[in-house]
Amino acid sequence: VAEKVPVFGPLMRRGVVGLSERGDKWVTQSADQFKALLAAVAVGLVALVLDEMDLNALVRERVDIDVLAADLDIDAVINRVDLITLADKVIEGVDLPAIIRESTNSMTAEVMTDVRTQGERADDVVAGIVDRMLGRDRDNR
């Protein structure tokens, strides 16, 4: 009604439009600020909650890992891995020559010890037989 008053009307209309614009601006600005504040609070809250919880224990308690593992498509994972490169890397890490050398060495040593022990025993057996044949006192050697 007041806008219809001459002279005064246009002025008032302009004032009202300015005010409403300012109001809109203020509302959107404060809403943004409020949103940001809320987000910050929420993030802090979640972090706090997570800090308080033992997630591992929770997962162990609530999640059936076996079922998940059963569903895993391991073939797809394996297909994505370059197995040959991986095997090469593994073989590089294992000192195969050293292992072979070691086992061969210990085997040779074992055989040598065995041969020597057996030979010594055979010597004793022969000596015993000869001593008996000659009627020797076997302790007197």
Place this chain on the structure above:
Amino acid sequence: VTSSEPDVERAAGIITRGLAAVIDLVVVLLIMSALYGGLVLVRLVYSPAAFSVPSLNAVFSTVVTFFVAVLYLTGCWTVSGSTAGAVTMGLRVVGRRSQRVSLLVGLLRAICCVLLPIGLLWVVVDRRRRSLQDIVFRTRVIYLKRAR
């Protein structure tokens, strides 16, 4: 009796010594064949056209074999006391008191062993397990101490 007394140097018997002698014989024969092969190769290099596999002169090869064997035995005994066969069977030749055989004794013992290998058999009947060569040169053949 013969129960093991680890710290005492025990004289070796006929079986180990006999086997060691056989191994040494094989080693000497291998050396001989290597020498023969080398001779053939040298001939081939110097006269490839007129090459024929050299025939073996019995006397010559016997003499060479004798020298190779004596050299091999003397060297092994004086340097380490053990030939290849002795190492395999865990034996060692030592002097009467010292742990090494002197060069002269080693040489003479080697000659006698090559000429009269049958002397080894005396080990069987000798109380102290000496071969004829051991008696003459006052050497002993003992077991290597076991690395235990």
